[in-house]
C-alpha cells in the first residue's frame with residue numbers, strides 16, 4: 001500500500017517502463033489529473049481504458065495494471081495539453097480515493113523484470129531474445145518506408161537492456177491496445193519474451209505480405225506501360241506505311257457477323273459498313289465507332305430463341321415454389337400459358353402488375369421467366385426522362401449508345417426473353433422528350449415487329465419478346481399505354497399471410513444466405529409475430545425480409561464466435577438481436593380526443609391510417625385547412641362542413657352559433673401531400689365530434705366519400721385500407737355500402753378480426769363512430 005496518485009485514463013496507448021511517449025490530453029478530467037500531478041511532484045499513473053469508447057471512465061472501466069510515469073514537459077495548447085512523459089514502473093491499481101475533479105487511486109508496485117532473475121528459464125530467454133532481435137532485423141530490411149525501417153533498426157542497434165528493448169518493440173508495433181496491455185502485464189521475463197515473439201512473428205508475416213502485394217501491383221503497371229509503348233510504336237509504323245485497319249480484326253468481325261446469320265436486308269447494310277471500315281485507318285476516331293457498331297450487330301440475337309416450356313403443372317410448381325399466395329395472378333399466368341399452348345401464334349399478353357412495394361411484383365416476373373424457361377431482363381424505368389434512353393442516340397452523336405431495350409436483348413442473347421419494364425409509374429417526362437411515346441411503340445404488337453433504335457438504325461423484331469410491366473399505382477400512367485396492358489392487382493399481405501411467407505420463403509432463404517443450417521435459426525411463433533408487428537410496418541414483405549436477414553447474420557456471428565445459443569429465437573432474444581422495437585404501439589390509440597377521427601387512406605405504399613383533426617376557431621378564420629391537402633380534399637372538407645351545418649339541429653347544436661364561428665381542419669404528417677375524396681366521411685365525423693365535444697370510438701376507422709346531402713359513396717383501395725387498419729389494431733371499420741363486393745377479396749383472418757359496418761349515409765357512420773351521440777330524427 002502507498003499513497004494515492006492521480007490516474008490518467010488512456011484511450012489507445014500503453015506506456016511501458018522507460019519508454020518516452022508524447023500524450024495529447026484533451027478531456028477535462030484528464031487535464032485536471034495532469035495539473036494535480038504537476039503540483040505534487042510530476043508523477044501520475046497511466047492506465048488504458050478497456051473500452052476506448054467510454055468518454056468519462058471510472059476506475060472500473062480501466063485495466064488494473066498501469067504504469068507510473070514522470071512528466072518531463074507540459075505544453076499547454078488551446079484545446080488541451082501536450083504532455084511528454086517517461087514510463088517509470090509498473091503498478092497495480094488498488095482502490096479509488098475520493099476525488100471529484102479527476103480519478104486518483106492507491107496502488108501497489110509490481111516487480112521489475114530483468115535478466116538477472118537467473119532461473120531454469122535463462123537459456124530459453126536467451127534464445128528467444130536472439131530470435132526476436134533477428135526477426136526485428138528482418139522486418140527492418142523489408143520495410144519500404146525509411147521511418148519503419150529506422151524504428152526496427154534502432155531496436156536491434158542499441159544495446160540497451162533487453163527487457164526495455166522488448167517493451168519498446170511492443171510499444172511501437174502495429175498491434176491492438178489489448179495485445180500491448182497483455183505485454184505490460186507479463187509477470188516474468190520469459191512470458192515477456194514469448195509475448196513479444198508472437199507480436200513480431202505476426203508483424204513479419206504482415207510486412208512480407210504487404211511487400212508481395214506492392215510488388216505484384218508494380219509488375220502489373222510495368223507490363224501495362226510496356227504494352228502502351230509498343231502499341232504507340234506500332235501505330236506510328238502503320239501511319240508511316242500508310243496502312244490502316246487491322247485486317248485480322250476485321251476478318252474476325254466479319255466472321256462473327258456471318259455467324260449471327262443476319263436477315264438479308266440487314267446483311268446488305270452490314271456489308272456496306274464492313275467495306276467502309278476496311279478503308280479506314282485503325283487510328284481514325286471513326287474506326288472505333290464503326291467497329292463498336294458492327295460488334296453490336298454481331299452480338300444482337302437475330303435468330304436464337306429458347307423453347308418455351310408451357311407445361312402447366314411445371315409452371316404451377318415453379319410459381320408456388322417462389323411465391324406464397326397471389327392466386328389470382330398465378331391463375332392468370334397459367335391461363336396465358338394454356339392459350340399459348342393451343343395457339344402458338346397468339347401473342348403473349350402484356351401483364352401489368354400493380355401493387356404496393358415489396359409484394360413480389362419484380363420477383364414474380366423472374367419466376368414467370370423461370371417457369372417458362374425464358375431468360376429474364378429487368379429495365380428499371382424509375383427516373384428515366386429521356387426517350388433516347390429507351391431508343392438510343394443516333395450514331396452521329398458523341399458517345400452514342402443503343403437504347404436500353406436493345407442493350408437488354410444483347411445481354412439476353414435470345415430474341416424472346418421476358419423483359420420487365422419495372423416501375424412504369426416512375427417514368428419521367430420533360431424537355432428531353434416523352435419516353436412513354438417510345439414505350440407505346442415498343443409495346444404495340446402492330447409496330448414492334450420493326451422496332452427502330454436510333455443507334456442501330458435498322459429494323460429489329462421485338463414481337464417475340466414477352467413484356468411485363470410493374471407499377472405502384474396506375475395514376476399518371478398514360479391511358480393509351482394502359483390500354484395495351486392487362487392490369488393485375490397484387491395487394492398487400494395480412495399478418496397471417498406474412499407469417500406464412502416468412503416461414504416458407506424468407507426464413508429458409510435468409511438462413512441459407514447466411515450459411516446456417518435448419519437447426520441453427522428458427523423463430524418461435526410469437527417471436528415471428530413480434531418481428532412482423534414491432535419491427536416492420538408495410539404492405540409487402542421487403543422490410544420483413546431485411547429484418548430476417550439481419551437476424552440470420554447476427555445468429556451466424558454468434559455461432560462463429562462460439563457462443564452457445566439455442567436454435568430458436570424466442571420473444572426475449574428478438575430485442576437482444578434486433579435492438580429496440582421500431583413500432584412501439586399499435587397504430588390505433590387507446591383514447592381519442594373529441595374532434596379527432598381515424599380515416600383510412602390509400603397511397604402508393606399501400607393502405608395507411610390518417611387521423612383527421614377538427615377544432616373550432618374564431619369566426620374571422622372561417623375554414624382553415626392544413627396538412628398539405630390537395631384540391632379535391634379541400635373541397636370535400638368544405639362540403640362536409642356544410643352538411644354538418646345542415647344537420648346541426650339533429651346533433652343538438654345551435655346552427656346560428658356554429659355558423660358564426662370558424663373551424664380548422666388538420667391532417668397530421670403535414671409534409672405528406674394528400675388528396676382524393678375518400679376522406680369525406682372522416683372529415684365530417686371529426687367536425688361533428690368537435691362541435692358536439694364527444695370523442696370518437698378509438699377502435700373505429702373509416703373511409704368513404706360524402707355528398708352534400710349526406711350520402712356515403714364508394715371509394716377505391718378497400719383491401720389495402722382494411723389490411724392497414726388491421727395492421728394498426730383497429731377492430732371496427734366503417735365502409736361505404738356500395739363497397740360490399742370488395743369484401744370478398746379479403747383474407748378470412750382479417751374479416752374475422754374486424755367488425756365491418758356498411759354505411760349508406762353519414763347517420764350510419766356517426767352512430768358507430770361517436771357512440772355517445774344521440775341523433776334526433
Ligand SMILES: Nc1ncnc2c1ncn2[C@@H]1O[C@H](COP(=O)(O)OP(=O)(O)O)[C@@H](O)[C@H]1O
Nearest residue numbers: 322323324357358359360361362363501505542
Ligand atoms: N408472396 C410471396 N411469397 C414469397 N416471397 C415473397 C412474396 N411476396 C414478396 N416476396 C419476397 O419479397 C421480396 C420483395 O419483393 P419484390 O419482388 O422486390 O417486390 P416489389 O417488386 O413488388 O416491390 C422478394 O425477395 C420477394 O421474393
Ligand SMILES: [Mg+2]
Nearest residue numbers: 361362422470
Ligand atoms: Mg419491384
